Amino acid sequence: MGSHRSASSHVDDAASSRTARRRSTRSRRRGRTVPLLALVAALVVGTAGWALASRRSDQPTAAGCDRPAVLRVVTSESLLVPLQRAAKGFAGTARARAACATVEVRYLAPTSAADVLALAASSGSDPGFDVWVPDSSTWARVASRRPEVDRLLPDVFPVLASSPTVMAVPEPMARAAGWDDDDPTLQQLLAAAHDPRGWGRYGHAAWGAVRMSWTDVRTSTSGLDTLVTLYAALQADTSSPEQLRAGLLDVQGSLRALDAAPGAALGPLRDESLSESKALARAVALPSTRREVDAFNRTNPAIPLTPVNLRGDATEARVGYLAVYGPRDDHDRRVDAAGAFGDYLTTRAGSQPLDDAGWTVVPATATARSGSAGSLAPLPRLEPGEPGETVVTEALQAWSALDRQSAVLLAVDTSGSMNARVSKGGETRIGLARAAIRASVVSFSDRSRLGLWAFSRRLDGDRDYDVVVPLGRADDRVDGRSRREAIRAAASKLRAAGDTGLYDTALAATRDVRAKAPESGGVVVLLSDGRDDDPGSIGLEKLLRTLERERDTAHPVRVYTIAYGGQADRASLRRIAQATQGRSFEASSPADLQRVLLASLTE
Structure with missing residues (x-):
């Protein structure tokens, strides 16, 4: 410090x-x-x-x-x-x-x-x-x-x-539920959304179901701030990653959309051609800020909003x-x-x-x-620095992973340099990579496709990579467990030895994702702490030309590279990412790795 x-x-x-x-x-x-x-x-x-x-x-x-x-x-x-x-x-x-x-x-x-x-x-x-x-x-x-x-x-x-973060609820609905006077918890709002009686429980069956949506956490300030607060609360109330995932799934299961556009979502409240009952039957509650609610109400809509404070989950932008x-x-x-x-x-x-x-x-x-x-x-x-980067990173990765339907293939460098200890008597690089992989795959949707490869030199015959867990649906059974759990178990057994076959692995992994997820595309996360030292490899320039030539713009497979430690070939990793319109990340210190891996999986 x-x-x-x-x-x-x-x-x-x-x-x-x-x-x-x-x-x-x-x-x-x-x-x-x-x-x-x-x-x-x-x-x-x-x-x-x-x-x-x-x-x-x-x-x-x-x-x-x-x-x-x-x-x-x-x-x-x-x-x-x-x-x-x-x-x-x-x-x-x-x-x-x-x-x-x-x-x-x-x-x-x-x-x-x-x-x-x-x-x-x-x-x-x-x-x-x-x-x-x-x-x-x-x-x-x-x-x-x-x-x-x-x-x-x-x-x-x-x-x-x-400006305080709130739930923006149409005024008649907030009044009917009593939320204008008695602040509900987020859990109470979610319970109302789950209730098959909908607004009938409050005496207004004509309004239909209690509809809640979330604004896109990648672009919406209120959606982001409310998510981080929600994640921190769930994290405090759960004792395992699986319970945390179940809590987030319950939240997402209560929502009509995860990327609602406020303008479109609130459109029925502005439409004076609709009766109040019909407008409210189409209305949703959204994360917002008090400033945004006040701004909306200043436009004199047919039905104004009420900024509903969330008891126990208060935060502010x-x-x-x-x-x-x-x-x-x-x-x-x-x-x-x-x-x-x-x-x-x-x-x-x-x-x-x-x-x-x-x-x-x-x-x-x-x-x-x-x-x-x-x-x-x-x-x-x-x-004061709160929420910290770790909570924000974990919240965004967990939220996006639950809805991800494309493929993610993790390709991890297991060359001998990964045995280096990050500090005297401390953990090895491969040990930290194991922990980061285990933490990163917990939240993925059952509809996601996941896979794990390890690479160094000639791990499988003449191949520089080993298919540790083949790419497939996260909920498929692999050796008696879900693919998600199979990857977590296999990550714990990764061992480091040999040289680095980076270029051949990058090409093979990209082709594997394209072949197994042709309708959705996906991401290869390529983590390496060194540089390619396979004299018989495809070579960097030929690799880049091949990646560019084979790129599918409709269903792209992007390579997200992570340069791990001071000896990583940052320049080559960056060029590989650019050739696939992916992104390059750097984890210079051991403490950075899990945060960077989670960040790469949020993209």
Whole structure:
């Protein structure tokens, strides 16, 4: 852990701490905190470079500056207009003049921001922005599933605003069930969805079944935040991976859709041609935020929504101000610009656009340190790092695996280098791989196709790979147990020896998935800690040409590569992934492996 500075450090320390940081090269350590007004300034390293396809604001100019630093901020769609308004207000302040800075605010979806950061981290290039302000800090945890991205993002950062997560329920339904006055638990809502009486149990049989859907956790902030809270609660109440899987299956079994689009799902409530009874017979309850419910109701729909709080499962979407670590020549000016704008956003004037947009902000007058009320930035609320990357990673992988119907073939390097111990007296690389595989396959749907291969050199005659568990449906019986359990058992027996036959294995695994899952395609997860050293192999360039030539765009088989440890051939693994339109991941430290493997299986 890094050294900690108190959150209550005096504001006068800000300037001296910034100066000190300019004289040293900082290495990022987990858990680091700094004086709060200097927090963003200490964490950000300005960057420049790529042109992002995005909506951009008019760029306000700081008065009195000949060559102002341009702070590049990217944000979610719901925050774009408020932050553009704040940037214009900032331009006329003493803070902007002192930092000689202007602010440019652009839209970038959270998933796109994470992808850009991953590419920047792997290539050492500029991500094209200096500060990321997603509409929930959970998106930072999603991005940080990839260790190389995790190193670009701060561990602790200010929270500018928040909005409670709720279930959006049509007002007549919430009133009939009593949920407008008595907050239900999520389990009570799920029980109502299971009840064959539907709304008849509440005296409204004409409304039909109690319909619940989930918004897509890959793109929806409310769907993601509610899932993570649900997963953590189920995890606390269960004693085994199987029980946790059963709990998630029960939830998904209660839902009409796992990727509902709010606009379409709430359409019947806007349709004035429908009677109330017919509209409600088509209506669903969805995860949402109070801000989103209020925004919907401001459109004057035929039937408004009620934001139903979930008793015992309360959480909130927190707007974090995340400075990005990255290469930049004019580091010092970007540090000052990020700090100045971050400070401004916690003042009454700076936070007003967020308040106007329905976010809950910290009142400047409540925590102003000195001077006239609200004239100085308040002590910003800090994001404590919860939920952690592990919970977010596990929740996303478990949720997506339950609904996955395509094929997943795990191909694991079992060459001799995998016997290396990750620390003196510690576990071996192959031991950690065994544990990661066992954890990763538990949640997969019975409809998924799963398989496990091991590879080194000449494991099976002249073949560099061994088909440990053949690819097939997860619920098929293999040696008296489900394929899912057969893979878990076989993973425990993997042994490492020999050299590395990487290229031939990559081609054979891709062809095997294509042959056995032609109607769905799938994924090969290729984990290796070394480089191909088979002199008789297909060779990298021929492998890449073959993969590209055989690619099926309708039912693609993508290779997701995991470079495990410092000796892995990252460049070749990255090119193999690119040839199949897959993704490349890096697990540089032992602690990263399970998180990275789970992240690769969420894609």
